[in-house]
Amino acid sequence: MSNVIQKDREARFAMANDFNPEKIKIGFLRAQMRSIKDEINLLGMDSRFCYGMLTHYxxxxGLVGIVESGGYWLSDIRFLNDAKEFEHGRELAQELIDKLxxxxxxxxxxxxxxxxxxALNKPIQEPYFIASFSRDPDSLEQWRAYASGSDGVAIVFENTPGVDxxxxxxxRMHSSRAIYDEDKKKRLVLNAISRFSIEYKKELLQNKQSFSCFSDQWAQHLLxxxxxxxxxxxxxxxxxxxEVRVVTSFGQICRSQGRVSHRVRAGRIxxxxxxxxxxGDLSARRPLPLREVIVGPVAAQSITIESVKAFLANSGYADVPVRPSSIPYRG
Structure with missing residues (x-):
């Protein structure tokens, strides 16, 4: 499977490098494509596709819901703790704009x-929905933060190339690695602004009197x-x-003719x-790529493990191993 992943990475990287943005006639779309190429060059192709093992705590x-439905939930970021990080991004952009x-x-x-x-000071017009995964399948910090209590589990998936x-x-939906490095955050913002600024000046020099020179169009695409x-x-x-995040937007949900559901969590809807x-057609899809389930450090761990094994066997995943966390329980 590693050869398949490597070939997919090489093919996507070649496509990204071979694509010539100059073929695009509209300036802000050229800037958008150049920004994507800059991001790949800065973070690497893996930041966009995140192949390998992904763990959901x-x-x-939650385990029953994921296995029985064949999917997982993506939640509106405005009502999650991660919303603070999104606001941090907007504040960083405003700070850099003031300097530029x-x-x-x-x-x-x-x-x-x-x-x-x-625009950055206004509420998000198009909400984003995310699901969180980790590269670490058995982390004490993750158990404490996302799977505490007496029934925490870590579901390990294998993310590989393919239509399924x-x-x-x-x-409609993509995965991205979380960015923790402050310098890379600044470079991403600065690179995007610089790309749009350069392409805008090209448009002005060419005296293009079209909608592509309208400032609101440029501002919205840069946003x-x-x-x-x-x-x-x-x-x-x-x-x-x-962390690895799977991301979609409200616009993509609408284009897929989807319906947003709601749940109550931590005093909010x-x-x-x-x-x-x-x-697409769920009946034509293969089972979820489950590779193992880890039962968290709890008191009645052995009983929980046996119940998970029975559930997986009854759900068509009898070959998926179930093991205890390597972290000791402290009651």
Missing amino acids: TNLQ ITRPRHKPFEAILQELKV NPFICEP GVLTNAFITFKHHAFRTEN VPYVSSTLFY
């Missing part, structure tokens, strides 16, 4: 930057690029979580959607 009820506006080379782009600042991939259904980056930003104090919305 949850409880027994004073520089002569960005003078022609000043009107767009001002519009962008206004439950983590990448582009353009979209930055928002996609903010979704992946996370405070460096949480870097040991080694959280909108969510099932990943199965993006899978």
